[in-house]
Amino acid sequence: MPLEQPIIDALVREDLAHLLHPQYYAPDHEAPVIFDHGEGVWLTDVRGRRYIDALASLWNVAVGHGRGELAEAAAGQMRKLAFSNNYVGFSNVPAIELAAKVADLVYDNLEGVFFTNSGSESNEGAFKVARFFWNLRGRPSKVKLIARERAYHGGTLATTAMTGLPVFWKYFGPLSTEIVHTSKPDNLECDCAPNTDGECAHWLEAAILREGPETVAAFIAEPVKGAGGVWTPSADYFRKIREICDRYEVLFIADEVITGFGRTGRWFALERWGVQPDVLSIAKAITSGYVPMGAFIVSGQILDALKSLPSDARFMHAYTNSAHPTAAAVGLRNLRIIEEERLVENAQAMGDRLGDGLRHALGGHAHVTNIRQLGLIAGLSLVEDAETARPFDPTAGVGRRVATHMREQGGVITRFVGDQIVLAPPLIVNGDEVDAIVAAVDAAVAAVTGN
Template sequence: MVKTEIKETLIDLDKKHFIHPTSSLKQQQETGAPFIFTEGKGVYLTDISGKKVLEGMASLWNVNVGYGRKELAEAAREQMEKLAFTNSFSSMGNEPAIRLAAKLAELTPGDLNAVFFTSSGSESNDTAYKLARYYWKIQGSPEKTKIISRKKGYHGVNIGATSATGITPFQEMTSSLAPDFLHVDTFSTESLRKCIEIEGPDKIAAFIAEPVQGAGGVNIAPDGYFQEIRKICDENNILFIADEVITGFGRTGKMFACEHYGIVPDIMLLAKGITSGYIPLGAVVVTDRIHKDLIKYSEGVLLHGYTYSGHATACAVALKNIEIIEKESLIENSRLMGKELLDGFYKIQKEIDIVGEVRTLGLIGAVEIINPVTNTRFPAHIAPKVSAEAAKRGLIIRTVVFEGMDTLVFSPPLVINQKEIEELLSILREALLAVQNSL
């Protein structure tokens, strides 16, 4: 078969058998997959037709070290040949999981030193809610069950994580959300204080927030916000959970985004960049205080765990992935290239009328689309049109078009260089101009 015939066959099989996550099922049936990728190298992907595109999102915010890293494939192969998997129940262990837990304790700020492994960010979130409630329960405060999160926050798609997510369409997908989840205004410490006052601190287990909201529009906290959040949680005996699933492992120009604010959460959630997406893995890291209290007050078995918690091969890949991040100074590259990306956004903002606010923190960023006449959002969303034009020209980006937003978001691999940043900006400029000229 020639490639065209293979592609047509795959599209047909795709329509019949593959239910895609977070996708339009109708559009899948009508148009088929826009891309069927077959190869990746650095910041580029190549589809079955041979088209090469720059991945401006590192897939789902996660391919931090870029595509095609043979070191990670070799790490997986070596571990699989020795011990691919063994469960971690009943206190059993394996070397990669133990060494990765120790490495995470070394990397995470403050006294975040004990690790529970999961397979994803959603699992990390649900684990954190259960552990927070269990933590208070075994200390004689079983009524502390409520979890406060923020509007526009995204925490995953398990039932608990969906309930914590503050983006309305995700919640409306199900008719049965989990109880005891509350939402406050995104950057209002006063909103949090008021919620605590109304509910009572003796009823609240934890407050959870992304240091930078990702899927909610790349919303970066104002100065002093998280310092005040830390203070509020301490004053009210509430655990502070930092969801670093997107922001961890160099994405923001620091190893973890909490470091920008000089704070240490009680619980930190990890996934995505921990393996750069080469194999599923997540983690929940807790402070020494929480770990010691769990040991002191718990009795019997901690009845929470996933089949693949502490998966040997996944942990081996994570260790090699972290080694690459450190050896190649990708955190510093994230900071430097993030500045170049922001400078490019500013230039585009001055030239193109429909570009509103632009922002980055390291290599995570956003470009708002506005109507230059009214300085407000267009009646119909424009960002998806820009994304479609960018894809035609060889750039993959995402859009956020809910909760009153019309936003382009960016999160390229941390290996991106100056030339590739210029290519990304050039394609973005062309796509924006094409859409602006069509309005």
């Protein structure tokens, strides 16, 4: 039942008065969409308006909204044992089962699962474990982390520094000087096929040499840069990254917070290129967002090091809610849904339909360029001139206007990153829903650009 206007007005007033939202900017909340319920790929707001959730909310609602199985899994576990202590000498059944399940699903070389509550905590922990490992190896100078431009890794202080989007740094400095970024090397001559945002693996090599390999603990990368605008890698990028990391003894942390659990049409994105990371960060789709949970998962080599600590050391890293039994029970049930409903395969099929649809509708458009898609994650660039890729004046807010038109006229919700439109619907999306998303993008681009 839609809410009455005076009730909605009161909610908006209270929201503005008290609720500090992520990426807060008060004017964004003067006329908010207030969601009330969801089912499948559909969200309904308090006015009763329905929208297709074309970003799986925040890339996370893999199995779609309104899944009673997950509510039952949470309720059942809460009645039995909602929470218990998982610190020294204690454990719980769902967490043990989920750790074993995750270890089974991820890359063969990964064995030890440390549960967190978010992607930020996963990346923070991944960096800490990398430093810890090098200390155990008697190489305490290996402390730096190299991250990439346009990467997004989270909202803690360290993961803010890892994030390669300067807009996230403003007024939070100084950031750690031991977290550094790749950049295009001067006089780069190579025959690499670049990633869709222009980067190639030699940018990493240049950064390692610039910093000094003996100072670098790890490199972190998302297989597909997500929140930075959806930028896909070239076919040999991650194979080269693996070789470079091995050559300079740098651990490779794969941030699969978005790409993990099927998003790219594989359980984990690097499978596509036969590459294995030393540490894997996950979150989001492990529980489809029904309850918060994440993890970092370490290689057998790192696990062995953690199991044979000197007597004066412990891996003193902990969260009260690590290995939370209720979150683990939801995670187990969620992964069963992904398996039983063959959602990884659906992500590949529907992703290809989405990519084909976008290319067909907008491939030759005067103001659209660089349509990219890998499985069920896609992006496109809105530009002043597609032939030269000359961008729009950023103050024109073209990306924002397209996303707003999609929502208001097309009933499709997604995000924009500057003038990039990004799409990642739930993995359960069907063909008609994909076509409706494409139609909404097409109509919005036409309305906003006049073409």
